[in-house]
Amino acid sequence: MKVIELHKSVTDSNDRDADRLRAEMKKAGVLLINLMSSPGSGKTTLLGATIKGMPDTRIAVLEADIDSAVDAEKIASWGARAIQVHTDGMCHMDAGMTREGLEGMGYEGVDLAVLENIGNLICPAEFDTGAGLNVMILSITEGDDKPLKYPLMFETSDALVISKIDALPYFNFDMEKCIERARRLNPDIKVFPLSAKTGEGMQAWTDYLHQEIRNWRENS
């Protein structure tokens, strides 16, 4: 036996797979978004409001729940293409599983594909899924200290949606402090406070998505 020094990150093979997937999606002109948050912070509800708010955009959704198909059925009932991806009990999606889901669903003719990642603020941030854009949701019910506790997710996200702002009067959530904490970790992060329930703030969010879809196509 001989010793071979590697010094490779364990995510090395996934990182390369993710880069390949990103290039394939670029070529196909499909913007893939990796949507991450804790369980119940409003991913599926936001997707529903987004589908309604962007009627001319063809949206497809990959639902990565650990074992139920509830969310995929909801999305399909709102008129978007949806597939349930099986994660075999894993706590995050990686590029290989994302590719399988996309291929299983088919993405021809799609403008925007969204991966609803597994509800968890830690593991999904560590694995590149091959998405062109990483978006995280923090609901105001979770508290404004989350950037301090889960810095990596804030660092790796391009955009932060602060959801359920219709409930602000009932919670001690300091919006300014939260945004300041997030920006300290990631000065370029785009922030969208919104309520999928009342529609407040939804316009800025869908405008952002339209712009990102255009950018993705122009540079392909």
Place this chain on the structure above:
Amino acid sequence: MHELGIVTHVAKTLDEVAEENRITKIGSVTLQIGEVSGIINDYFVDCWDYFKKKHPVLQEAVMKIEIIPAVTYCEDCRSEYETVKYGKICPHCKSERTYLIQGNECTIKEIEAETEE
């Protein structure tokens, strides 16, 4: 199950390394795991022992783990301190402008292997 996810990636990476280096058998794998990486070591080794059976070159590979202590740096007083003991707030000057400099890693340091001829 974070450990299982990582184990699958380690195995995948090692399969690739084995092919590139014409390795027939891997006897051991040494991982460096940060103290605050969130990985539970005992559980990780169990996952490994279960999972390696699916990969011919890894069947006999023993998992060795080296822990890397977590250290945080304070931008205000430019000192370093133990993350696990003090958290985000600098014990010297009470600043919050601090960041982790080591302790979050999960890397494959080295393997012991047999190669063709």
